[in-house]
Amino acid sequence: MDLYNHSMDDLISKYLCGEATPDEAIQLEEWKQISKENQLYFDNMQQAFLMVSNVEWSAPDKKAAWQKFNAKPKPSSKIGWMYGLAAVLVVGLLAVVFLMKNDKMPLELIANATSVTQSLSDQSEVTLQANSKISFEDGFGTKHRQLKLSGKGKFTVTHNEDLPFIIESNGVFIEDLGTVFSVESRPESDTVYVVVNQGIVRLYDEHGSEIIIKAGEKAWYIRSQKTIITDLETKVLKFDFKDTRLVEVVDLLEKTYQIDVQLSPESIGECKITTQFFDEEVATIITVIAETLGFKYEYQDHHYKIQGKSCQ
Incomplete structure (x- = not known):
């Protein structure tokens, strides 16, 4: 089933607000069991709901749910407000979702259906395009500033010589030297594309290939060939x-x-x-x-x- 099916988004919203009927709750449980991706999607929506609603949540009691459904009471204003808020978050597919399973697992910033701009803990800023994500280990901003990118993102980096800002994507690295730059690196693509708006970045790989890219220049890294391509006469205008x-x-x-x-x-x-x-x-x-x-x-x-x- 498509993870971004809008009817399922609506159903998740109703369930989290306690407004789903027993049949709808069963439908949701069956959907969650179809795949691990569906279960993870629901878990993310539930986490976001708890973050914004500031309430404790537990699975609805089946007997109480049937009684509530048969009585058909009028939803309270509080429940209505919570349902509306959850619907906005879920139907909007949570443009940005933070995940932290435990202290040893990486943090992730995910842009699902739309782009999102977010400040990082080191005061740098990233704009992720739709269907992109970055992940970084615990200690980012204090012990290190290395992250992984899947998709496309624009980075405005606060320079720190002691903690270099490094983006990694399948063995290809882009290191900030004080700059604003964009990186596109999608799992299905053989190419990593880097364009520098301001400042300088260093593009390199695990095999020793390296190039310095200055403002107004761009470069491509071809994974299959392990080579960097740049046309120094073709400037970014x-x-x-x-x-x-x-x-x-x-x-x-x-x-x-x-x-x-x-x-x-x-x-x-x-x-x-x-x-x-x-x-x-x-x-x-x-x-x-x-x-x-x-x-x-x-x-x-x-x-x-x-x-x-x-x-x-």
Whole structure:
């Protein structure tokens, strides 16, 4: 059964709030027994419910449940509030879930259906994309700063020379040297992709391959070949416009991407824009600029024509 089946999410919410019928409770128990994954999913939802509801929970009494179902009492406001809260958490698939089985087991930060941003204990910050997770052993931030990544994450790291921040993914390591960077490393992929926004990182493996990646650069590690690939002439383009005139923006885009951009009328070139672009296609940049200023644009054979009304 699909772990992210919304009807099952609703059923778990009702069960945790004590609102499930006996038949529904049986249905849930049967679902949990289908696989270890289903049981783990339920355990995670129960743990999150306890964290936010601040109440003790125990499995419903079967006899009492039948009596309650037959009597059909009106749910109290407290129960209604708890059910609503649990539904939000469960139906939202708990974008972030912390797991700690015991002191010897690793902690995990999991992004299920949506991305999540979380501060770590060392004051660094990570943004995990959907279906990604990081795990780290006890003592992270005090004894070490090494974690494991599965999926895609962006890291803003607080530098500490005594405790280097190291990301490991199946024998491939990315070490922070004071930076903001993104890493994509999925179990089904043969490639680890690293792009550096700010600062420097060191990409290396267990076999001695190593490279320093600076801001605006990116690199790929090919697991099957145990090699690092980088194109030093292909830079990651970053634009940071702050109250910049459109005519100046257009001039920069024309020189960078070897395109032609016409402003109609020319007076719209005095309109100003504040925005940032990082490693975006020129088509995306033009689209965002036009939408931001309320303009329209046309494209044909490397020629863009942006149309709009003059800014007052």
